[in-house]
Amino acid sequence: MVCCLAIFALAANAQKESIAGVEFGASKAKAMETFKTAFGTPVSETPDVVEFKNVNYEGQKFTQVFIYFDNDKMNQARFYLACASKQQAVQKMNEIEKSLAARYKNMSADQEDDGSKFVKGGLGPDGQSLFTIYTFKDRKNGMKWTTGLRYGAFML
Numbered sequence: 001m002v003c004c005l006a007i008f009a010l011a012a013n014a015q016k017e018s019i020a021g022v023e024f025g026a027s028k029a030k031a032m033e034t035f036k037t038a039f040g041t042p043v044s045e046t047p048d049v050v051e052f053k054n055v056n057y058e059g060q061k062f063t064q065v066f067i068y069f070d071n072d073k074m075n076q077a078r079f080y081l082a083c084a085s086k087q088q089a090v091q092k093m094n095e096i097e098k099s100l101a102a103r104y105k106n107m108s109a110d111q112e113d114d115g116s117k118f119v120k121g122g123l124g125p126d127g128q129s130l131f132t133i134y135t136f137k138d139r140k141n142g143m144k145w146t147t148g149l150r151y152g153a154f155m156l
Contacts, residue, residue, distance in 0.1 A: 025156045058099045076152030089135040089145040
């Protein structure tokens with residue numbers, strides 16, 4: 001009985017993960033209501049992807065944010081911050097890591113094949129990592145160094 005109560009208490013206290021207060025799996029209509037308040041008017045919108053520009057989140061001003069929906073459920077978010085150099089992109093990655101570390105204790109760093117650091121952490125609704133923070137040269141943005149913060153994609 002004590003074991004069952006402990007499991008129930010853990011389940012009751014389980015944190016629902018969200019972006020700006022929108023939980024993964026939320027309907028597009030509900031999500032967009034909140035995102036428009038938090039991020040402003042989208043610059044583009046299709047049934048599956050919504051793009052915002054110049055969004056303040058986690059103490060950073062992200063250049064672009066893409067929110068993805070699958071079967072009308074939010075399942076992924078990608079935040080991009082264009083940087084002037086690789087050094088600045090790494091610095092921004094470290095700042096975001098520090099910000100998220102205040103909430104998520106289960107973070108770990110690893111390296112890509114080219115030696116670039118990336119960080120994973122949190123627990124997503126599918127039991128995998130909630131987010132990944134990384135740097136890359138963005139071909140779509142004139143090969144500028146960019147810091148990325150990716151949540152998902154989750155199978156909901």
